[in-house]
Amino acid sequence: MSDRHTGDAAALLRRHRAVLPEWLALYYDEPLEITHGEGRHVWDAEGNRYLDFFGGILTTMTAHALPEVTKAVSEQAGRILHTSSLYLSRPMVELAERVAALSGIPDARVFFTTSGTEANDTALLLATAYRRSNQILALRNSYHGRSFSAIGITGNRSWSPTTLSPLQTLYVHGGVRTRGPYAALDDAEFTEACTADLVDMLGQTGGDVAALIAEPVQGVGGFTSPPDGLLAAFREVLLEHGILWISDEVQTGWGRTGEHFWGWQAHDQAGPPDMLTFAKGIGNGMSIGGVVARAEVMDCLPANSISTFGGSPITMAAGNANLNYLLEHDLQGNARRVGGLLLERLRAASAGLGVVREVRGRGLMAGVELADPHTGDPSPKAASLVLEAARERGLLIGKGGGHATSSVLRIAPPLSLTVAEAEEGAEILEQSLRSADNELGGESAQ
Incomplete structure (x- = not known):
């Protein structure tokens, strides 16, 4: 060098x-x-x-300067760079169709954003509006973005600059397998202990909890993960209370874990989550994020909304080309x-x-x-x-x-x-x- x-x-x-x-x-x-x-x-x-x-x-x-992606971006840039979500967009519809089908969520709807932070913000908005509650369950050692609401559900002190939040966050065990009070247990005992902790916490909360948000593999937290099936055990408890499950797939999505296309699939005994959030890899460097949710959850907002830059023609062109390459290879x-x-x-x-x-x-x-x-x-x-x-x-x-x-x-x-x-x-x-x-x-x- x-x-x-x-x-x-x-x-x-x-x-x-x-x-x-x-x-x-x-x-x-x-x-x-x-x-x-x-x-x-x-x-x-x-x-x-x-x-x-x-x-x-x-x-x-996929790769730096991937020819298929740079070609798609160049061709789209030569036509039009921006329109906003107020107009029909063929590239956005095409990518939404593919993401909905790949998500595993039935009757799925997709909303595109420009980042993972914004995607998680949107998921929190949907969950709190749908459940009419600002209480959120999150895992200790978690990280979900840098916005005001995302910081409020981040269980990692290095990335939490304020204790102020629009949400009431309840942190449960399970994100870190080899540290903490349950580290000495075997996987089955660890899962049982963390689930009992969740049940105990829900018995002490006032009002209805809106959602659990969890990274299947904690990214900023150091690539820690629970035993396979833990989130499925959590899901059984959540279903008893009507609580939604949001899988934060910003870092784990699109096959990066090798074993599965989505991180939640290591815990799929209880079926797919109600929502998943994605970003990062799908754009291969272009700013794409988004939320996939069941239609009744996605459509629960009682007011209009748009996205100026989410789902832009140029980022959608990149996403479609990148996804093609990922699947074909x-x-x-x-x-x-x-x-x-x-x-x-x-x-x-x-x-x-x-x-x-x-x-x-x-x-x-x-x-x-x-x-x-x-x-x-x-x-x-x-x-x-x-x-x-x-x-x-x-x-x-x-x-x-x-x-x-x-x-x-x-x-x-x-x-x-x-x-x-x-x-x-x-x-x-x-x-x-x-x-x-x-x-x-x-x-x-x-």
């Missing part, structure tokens, strides 16, 4: 800090300007090439096969390293939880060390985690990742983990 320490990057960083908020996070001690990409690789302003294992936060789902199957290989390699690479507490994940959605080798406490320092070391070796990854720390490496490459690229990335991660372990005085330093 060539030298990255140039005046141009430093000047751009100064300009960034002069006009943008302090709380707008940037990765790396010397932040990176990405100028272009192709396939699973991106380049910075200095011409350095990186293998991309984060995809702009799980958003570049069986990228869900690729996520299962190559993701399984990557997870196996990461577990082997982490063996004997005191800095690694756990390697977990599904498909091309892997989390490596890091800890202080001496105390076992979550270690944001270790995560930062690995993040920087991987970049120096030509690999981009993410980080996240709960407990007010970012101590988990988040690994989520485009779903077209090849076996050779998975091996290359795993080798870089092994070197970077060993480097961090050495620096922190772990076993590899002995």
